[in-house]
Amino acid sequence: MRETYVVGVGMTPFGRHEDKTIEDLGQEALRGALANAGLEFPAIEMAFCGHAMQGTTAGQRVINRVGNTGIPIINVENACATGSTALYQAVMAVRSGVADVALAIGFEKMGRGPIQNPAVAAARPAATPRPAGAAPMPSMFSEVFKAHSKKYGTTIEQMARVSVKNHNNASLNPRAQYGFKVTLEDVLNARMVADPLTLLMCCPTSSGAAAAIVASAEVARSCKNKPVAILASILQSERPGTPGDALHGVTEINTRAAEKAYAQAGVKPGALDLIELHDCFAIAEIVHYENLGLCARGEGGKFAEMGFGEIGGKVAVSPSGGLLAKGHPLGATGIAQVVELVEQFRGESGPRQVKGAKLGLAHCQGFGGAVTVHILTSQV
């Protein structure tokens, strides 16, 4: 397995982008990543394109805007982990020696309103009783909160603190969809979506694109900006749990993927400087604190309450604003997380800079059965 690096990153702002096509968005991210790496398009030997709902061969449509060199182009989908699955594949291609330079690009244009995901209902019907009239994903996470609260005493206020933190971070990120600060009261008093989850505890639907160029050590040495080493790249699918256990689907697969990633990277959770995690709903972030080993099982609520995940806390969690406030265009999300890590490592994050950031983790969960964990470092 060869040493593998991210050598260039690019992304669009996340938002509604009513006036742009995915081709517009995708090419902006791709041109940005090429310029950031100091590479020309013909350097790319293979491309993995993440998008969940853009129709057939959308990757080709995007890439053809920038270049047509005849390389293998593969469209990839894994629900909310779509972008990070494209990254996983680009890493696999370089690590295994199939390519010296591989592109991971993700993009999505999403409408307003709940995500229509036929897999969610099919994946765990027993664990997700759906309140009448509620959208499937918020309802599922309402059940996650209730189960976590019952088992560990997690409170609505603790959950709301996640939204406050991530919105504060997003207010420092010019590419965030919702770049405004919110107070605890704002979060608690926002419109109820799936009791007790208010609108500010739910990520928006978003449009946007992100790209990362992955390369071998030899190529990395010749690139324009400091390369970032990929220490771990893990993709896992779901294993069955006990019917009716609302926590299984948001714990076991994530914990397993994280453990494999820490083992592959040879690092411990306590060594991380920053994390971009899959905070699709505020309660998810609390459960993922535990899954990623930042605290003991059941102590995620307290971790949030104590502000341990703030910039300047124990470990900066979602300094970008996360899915909750930066936004969540399914195909782009997982790659945009890595854009944040790389820029943080390079000291380019302005007012939300995590001081001395050297080791970071990116985590995505696609419901239907896909969790990715990547661990990256600038210490190479």
Next chain:
Amino acid sequence: MRETYVVGVGMTPFGRHEDKTIEDLGQEALRGALANAGLEFPAIEMAFCGHAMQGTTAGQRVINRVGNTGIPIINVENACATGSTALYQAVMAVRSGVADVALAIGFEKMGRGPIQNPAVAAARPAATPRPAGAAPMPSMFSEVFKAHSKKYGTTIEQMARVSVKNHNNASLNPRAQYGFKVTLEDVLNARMVADPLTLLMCCPTSSGAAAAIVASAEVARSCKNKPVAILASILQSERPGTPGDALHGVTEINTRAAEKAYAQAGVKPGALDLIELHDCFAIAEIVHYENLGLCARGEGGKFAEMGFGEIGGKVAVSPSGGLLAKGHPLGATGIAQVVELVEQFRGESGPRQVKGAKLGLAHCQGFGGAVTVHILTSQV
């Protein structure tokens, strides 16, 4: 690059399958491939799932019917080359040493009527003037016929002979969607779809599933049935041509992919015993005879007229019945081609058996920009 083998194959009949879900179809193909290899589900280390229009994480939904071992599962799409792209990735995973056993599975449920493919119009607007009221794909191939006919004198009768051959082959294949023989007159007198392409010159929309288990040499030695070696696995994307050239999109990318495949395999076209090619329309098969080097450029029509592609001819082309008569469920097609090759090599093809079949090629073209060529052999 390690030696890599197909060790087990399975597929459903192709047809309408109104009463079955993709999960039903997919699990049938997967269980068939496992039994054929003599492997249990936990042997699979990684899965690539091809489907073009089945919604997010359809691969997980299918695979979970058979087993949940937590392995990486990746959903893959490349229009009509979707299944073969999944195969390409499974081969890449094993060749590069990432996995010892990888699954390629493809499935699709399609409605009746023209395929809705937003990429087609976007991909080459200049080359595909669309007659009023005609569906995009038949119209595009109507233009291909007209251009080929004008340049090389290819006739409607020559094109119709492809349909007669493939229907004859399909009549010997119990898994074909349209397993009936047709005469030249039947083909010429069928309902006009896009002048001069009649209904019997166009592949149907189909439902079905196919699976192939790809493995290392060490695993292959322990499998139940004779393994088939993968000598070449190529995926290419489209390069720009001259605006208005209706032949460019069906020639250059295919020829380039075939040349790379022959080079990788170290074989020449004349050595092939059989081919499964992407006969989405009868004229496509004629152009692909030329692209694959079976005859000189412009002589595809004559190749068809002379019956050189018949079972017992120079090289058996689409003994399964091809897309035209076996059917074309996008995600499954490319893997089903390999099912045919493997069964032919093993002498299991009954009345359509190609005598002494040892070396075969599978070819798919996904419009939007993806062509795959795989070369396989039983001589190992």
